[in-house]
Amino acid sequence: MTDAARSALAARLDAALPQTQCTRCGYPDCAAYAHAIAFDDAAVNRCPPGGQEGVVRLAVIARTAAAPLDAACGAESPRTLAVVDEAWCIGCTLCLDACPTDAILGANKRMHTVIExxxxxxxxxxxxxxxxxxxxxxxxxxxxxxxxxxHEQAQAALARYRIHRARRDEPAAVPAPAPEPDRKRSAVEAALARARARRGEA
Incomplete structure (x- = not known):
C-alpha cells in the first residue's frame, strides 16, 4: 500500500474514532492512533470509549479481524462527566491545561467548573x-x-480539540514573562496547605 493510500486509510480510521482524546490507546490522540493502525499495523482493539462496536468499525475499515477490546487499555463503560468539588478546588489551573476540549472553565486561584x-x-x-x-x-x-x-458528539469534540491545539501551538502575541518556578511552587504549596487544613477541620 502506498503512503497516500495509508494516509487516506488513517483519515477514515480517525473519522470512526470517538474523538475523546483520552490517550488510553497509548497514543497522544485519536489521529495518532489512526495513523499507527494505518502505517504501523497497530491493533484495532485499543479504544475503550468506542467499545467493542468501535473495534468492529475499525476492523472493517482496516480490513482486519476484530478482536476483543484490549483490557490493558481499559474497559468499555458508560460515558462519564467530570465534576469539580467547588469546596476543595484551589484554582491551580492544572486541569485547564490537561483538558483536550477546553471543557473546564476557571482562572488562577479561582474555583473551576466543567461545561457539561x-x-x-x-x-x-x-x-x-x-x-x-x-x-x-x-x-x-x-x-x-x-x-x-x-457521531455528532465526536465531531463536536474533534472541533474543540483542534481549536485547543491551534491555540496552544500559536506563538504568543507579546513576549512571555520570565518563568518564576520558585514563586509558582510556593503558591501551589500554600494552596495545598490551605486545602489540607480545611479537610482537617471538616
Missing part, C-alpha cells in the same frame, strides 16, 4: 488535580461505547 456539553469523559483532568477535587459521574446509565456517544 464539552466534556468527553477523557479523565485526563483527574490525575493532575493536586487536591483530588474532581470526580466522574455516569451520564449514560447502562449505555456504553458508541451506544453512549454519537
Amino acid at each position: 456539553a464539552h466534556c468527553t469523559g477523557c479523565e485526563l483532568c483527574i490525575p493532575v488535580c493536586p487536591v483530588d477535587c474532581i470526580s466522574l459521574e455516569n451520564t449514560s446509565g447502562e449505555r456504553t461505547g458508541w451506544d453512549a456517544w454519537s
